[in-house]
Amino acid sequence: MASSGAAGAGGMRAVIFLGPPGAGKGTQAKRMAALLHLPHLSTGDMLREHVASGSALGRQAQPIMARGELVPDEIVLGMVEERIGRADASAGFVLDGFPRTLEQARRLDDIFLRRGIGSPRVIGFTVSHEAILRRLAGRRTCKLGGEIYHLEDHPPKVAGRCDVDGGELVQRPDDRPEVIRERLAAYERQTEPLLGYYRRQGLLVEVNGEQDRESISRELEAILTSRPGAGTVA
Numbered sequence: 001m002a003s004s005g006a007a008g009a010g011g012m013r014a015v016i017f018l019g020p021p022g023a024g025k026g027t028q029a030k031r032m033a034a035l036l037h038l039p040h041l042s043t044g045d046m047l048r049e050h051v052a053s054g055s056a057l058g059r060q061a062q063p064i065m066a067r068g069e070l071v072p073d074e075i076v077l078g079m080v081e082e083r084i085g086r087a088d089a090s091a092g093f094v095l096d097g098f099p100r101t102l103e104q105a106r107r108l109d110d111i112f113l114r115r116g117i118g119s120p121r122v123i124g125f126t127v128s129h130e131a132i133l134r135r136l137a138g139r140r141t142c143k144l145g146g147e148i149y150h151l152e153d154h155p156p157k158v159a160g161r162c163d164v165d166g167g168e169l170v171q172r173p174d175d176r177p178e179v180i181r182e183r184l185a186a187y188e189r190q191t192e193p194l195l196g197y198y199r200r201q202g203l204l205v206e207v208n209g210e211q212d213r214e215s216i217s218r219e220l221e222a223i224l225t226s227r228p229g230a231g232t233v234a
């Protein structure tokens with residue numbers, strides 16, 4: 001019997017979470033990373049940390065993120081390559097929000113090849129436009145730990161405060177309606193083609209992101225603790 005959560009054959013395991021903003025991929029990527037004992041690598045979180053710290057990279061990225069556009073490939077590629085080279089990523093990692101362009105996906109393949117990392121498992125979230133708008137409008141994030149809430153679907157016990165660490169819950173500046181429109185357009189134009197890219201390689205598993213959090217987690221757990229290729233195109 002395959003042991004659950006352990007690395008697949010070859011040791012290193014990479015999982016990619018792909019989907020439109022508001023699909024719930026951040027929430028699920030964090031949960032699955034914890035389950036698999038792998039680091040959760042969110043390029044959005046990394047960029048927000050740069051913005052918060054006022055680094056040169058953060059100052060370059062901030063206006064682009066505020067408009068809801070994608071930051072240049074070179075910036076995110078450099079961040080990701082540095083991050084997956086760290087010791088805690090030696091058994092694998094969960095990528096959340098990366099890759100987001102075909103160029104990023106191709107360059108990620110090169111990185112995998114160079115480092116001897118096998119094919120990733122790719123989870124694609126499908127969610128309707130309507131659900132995305134609802135999700136993003138109600139999303140609130142803890143300023144301290146990054147825990148994600150939704151005013152209706154997953155409210156905190158005390159309004160405005162994180163259940164985990166009591167941190168203040170805030171709305172991301174790019175979750176405002178005018179920016180959401182641009183982020184969705186960027187997704188459709190630049191990121192959606194990646195579904196086909198990974199589907200053609202037999203690496204994509206699609207998940208209905210409109211189910212509740214617990215159902216999606218159960219489904220992902222079953223997918224990610226099964227052997228790669230089991231029940232899908234090998």
Ligand code: AMP
Pocket residue numbers: 021043044045047064065068069070071072073076096097098099100101104174183
């Ligand atoms: P997220 O938290 O994943 O929604 O990312 C927030 C913002 O960070 C995006 O709207 C982009 O401006 C930027 N960003 C995050 N990941 C990437 C990426 N892989 N490529 C380009 N821009 C990114």
